[in-house]
Amino acid sequence: MKTAVVTGGAGFLGSHLTDRLLKEGFAVIGVDNFITGNPANVEHLKDNKNYSFIEQDVTKYIDIPGDINFVFHFASPASPIDYLELPIQTLKVGSLGTHNAPGLAKAKGAGFLIASTSECYGDPLVHPQTEEYWGNVNPIGPRGVYDEAKRFAEAMTMAYHRYHKVDTKIVRIFNTYGPRMRLKDGRVVPAFVGQALRNEPITIFGEGTQTRSFCYCSDLIDGIYKLSQSDFHEPVNIGNPVELTIKEFAERIIRITGSSSKLTYLPLPTDDPKQRRPDITRAWQRLGWKPVIDLEKGLTETIAWFKPRV
Ligand code: NAD
């Protein structure tokens, strides 16, 4: 049996990835310090003999005895509210954590995959975003703590590949949503769904003309799993290319929930990207991957999960 380590394993995506790896026949060791994660995300695994958990901050040296075949490095605050509240921890996990995690992979002769982000493209001047685009990031703006940490993490990953010959992969994740997101993590999906289910005003930042493209979590995890099994080392965008404005997105959520919420407009956060849509040609050509869950179905599942928790 192969063993995988998932850092950030008690988070939204780390816990879904863990479920998939267990289904694929891996033993999984989750590592998390719960800074933005939740023990409830992995509660259903407590009696699974192939699952174990280590509570640890991955910016500290990671010591795990025994064989490890793959390290998935997902630890990092991920929502704008979280990384604005945790700027130093975000920079540390992207830098020190992304020294320790590939270091663990190197010591064990394991594969390594880093969860990078569309934020590497910043407020993009190329649309849709291809992996060749180098981005438009403000290093000293409030989002710089996340964007630059992830850009550093990609550079570190490529250094471990080029100089230490570690079998590394880089996924650039575009806005992903689904069950197990924290209701109050500030990201647009839990924010709007929570507001709609409570019939409260929906808080549109700016005029709502900025665009995003939303991927359902099972599609994303499928792309990541396929990437982990590939021999491709350059970054790969994984996301859903269906793009809509934030105002259209709010209206969609109001319709699906049957809410009486009205839209309210608040200031646009500094450096909020104006447009975002992944070009997923590379994922299709290299991995044979494209998303299969449309927004209507994904949102319906997500809303059903949030409903009893609001
Ligand atoms: P999340 O906040 O639910 O999960 C992150 C997990 O990392 C949490 O459980 C947190 O406690 C843990 N963590 C943070 N710092 C740590 C540290 N120093 N040591 C140990 N554990 C630590 O967020 P998520 O949406 O699941 O994001 C997971 C990864 O995917 C992140 O690296 C994020 O940057 C990346 N990503 C997510 C999205 C998305 O749309 N969800 C988009 C782009 C990139």
Ligand code: UDP
């Ligand atoms: N947004 C919004 N209202 C909210 C939360 C977010 O209008 O209550 C907007 C935000 O300004 C951004 C988009 O929704 O343009 C997506 O925000 P999110 O925090 O989910 O992630 P981002 O894509 O900015 O990293």
